[in-house]
Amino acid sequence: MGLKMSKLRRRGRRNIRTSVDFVLNEQEIDRLQVNHHLSKTMWGSNFAAPIEDLLKKGARVLDVGCGPGTWLFDMASDFPQSQYFGVEISSIFPDITPFNVKIIKADVLKKLPFKDNDFDYVFVRHLVPFFTSEQWATKVIPELMRVLKPGGWIELIDAEYMFSQPGPLLNKLGQNVLNLFRDSNLDPMFANKLPAIMKETNRFPRISHDQTVCRLGASGGWLGGMIARNAFTSLLNDHIAFKLLKRKDYQQTLAELIAEANGGSSTITYHRIFAEKS
Numbered sequence: 001m002g003l004k005m006s007k008l009r010r011r012g013r014r015n016i017r018t019s020v021d022f023v024l025n026e027q028e029i030d031r032l033q034v035n036h037h038l039s040k041t042m043w044g045s046n047f048a049a050p051i052e053d054l055l056k057k058g059a060r061v062l063d064v065g066c067g068p069g070t071w072l073f074d075m076a077s078d079f080p081q082s083q084y085f086g087v088e089i090s091s092i093f094p095d096i097t098p099f100n101v102k103i104i105k106a107d108v109l110k111k112l113p114f115k116d117n118d119f120d121y122v123f124v125r126h127l128v129p130f131f132t133s134e135q136w137a138t139k140v141i142p143e144l145m146r147v148l149k150p151g152g153w154i155e156l157i158d159a160e161y162m163f164s165q166p167g168p169l170l171n172k173l174g175q176n177v178l179n180l181f182r183d184s185n186l187d188p189m190f191a192n193k194l195p196a197i198m199k200e201t202n203r204f205p206r207i208s209h210d211q212t213v214c215r216l217g218a219s220g221g222w223l224g225g226m227i228a229r230n231a232f233t234s235l236l237n238d239h240i241a242f243k244l245l246k247r248k249d250y251q252q253t254l255a256e257l258i259a260e261a262n263g264g265s266s267t268i269t270y271h272r273i274f275a276e277k278s
Helices: 024-044 052-057 070-078 133-147 166-181 191-199 219-242 249-263
Strands: 013-015 020-022 060-066 083-088 100-104 119-125 147-160 206-215 267-276
Touching: 020 070, 020 133, 024 070, 024 206, 024 219, 024 267, 052 119, 060 070, 070 083, 100 249, 119 133, 133 147, 147 191, 166 219, 191 206, 191 267, 206 219, 219 249
Parallel strands: 060 083, 060 119, 083 100, 119 147
Antiparallel strands: 013 020, 147 267, 206 267
């Protein structure tokens, strides 16, 4: 699916949970691309902020932590009048991009290479595992706010990194990841706290916060099955990186997780927050 590794720089992406460089092979790139399409299907669109008219006229859009750029390319195709910029700490993005897309290697914990009040819309998805609560409050949100124009919109999408009603195997593996979060001073439920962090800036007077609970496995239909496979793949990749699982046991463990989910009632909760900067 999507751009192959021959078109992508092969360097790993640093995960702050671990200070370990994960090797982003073709399988992981595909997982990130699939994750984009699952998110779009689950929410019904690529964005919730009321920016469609602005995008049609021509806006400056920033995707922070853009990965291989799948969201950017989708948006650039739907709204070609706008200009799109992505920032990514790794070098996993394609060398060749659409005419209206530019991806830059940069770190949001440092000053992004953009001027103040530069963008009409800033988008962030699935970055909770990469920053501590303090980093979100003192560095990430302030830097996103700095580059966003007054009257511009910010949107954040993320998950709760704890499963509800997990089966025995998922509970065991989930507990391992929870321990990794705690060891790195990370909050697996932080997505639900993002609105409060944004409110404390006094620059987002009206914050919209949507939640959706996805049933994993057969009880969640096609979407629940696909989200389960995608989430479990990420979970097992973390275990392999930390030597909590042998690579040779990957396929069998994935099959067992999927079978458990199909016979159970486990869920995962996602959050979508958007607001206009005053």
